[in-house]
Amino acid sequence: MSADGKWKVTINTPMGAQTVNVDIATSGDTFTGKTESPMGSQDVSGKVDGDKLTWSSNITNPMPMTLEFEATVSGDTMTGNVKLGAFGNAPLKGERIG
Template sequence: MSADGNWKITISTPMGPQEVAAKITTSGDSFTGETSGRMGDQTISGKVDGDTLSWSMQITQPMPMTLEFEAKVAGDTMSGNVKLGAFGNAPLSGVRA
């Protein structure tokens, strides 16, 4: 599994779909990257466990909270879940850009 590259990720939130562009570079059991979208631009880092990526990010838009991501990569797609702080969970999907 290689998650390296550019991704277009859609998070299906209660406020409607939120799109995030991500650039991911893996190195063994970890990865680094950058995201950009309506929630702001950020540098991210996380863990790689087989075909699964996990990371968290702090956002300030539309309100301050910590998002916790877990996504499974299969070829040129990813699917998973985002914990939205006190607001529950939201599914995510992604395609290699």
């Protein structure tokens, strides 16, 4: 499994669908990357375990919270879940775009 590349990820939050572009570069059991969305860009890093990726992201908009991501990559698709702090969970889906 290789998650390397550019991804378009949609998170179905209680405030509606949010789209984030993610650029991922794996190295062994870790990865680094960058997210870009209408709310800004952020460097990210996380863990790789087989076909699963996990990482967290601190956001300030619409309010400060830590998002915890867990995603499974299968070919050119990604599915998973985002823990939205005290606001529960939101499913995510992604597709490789480059």
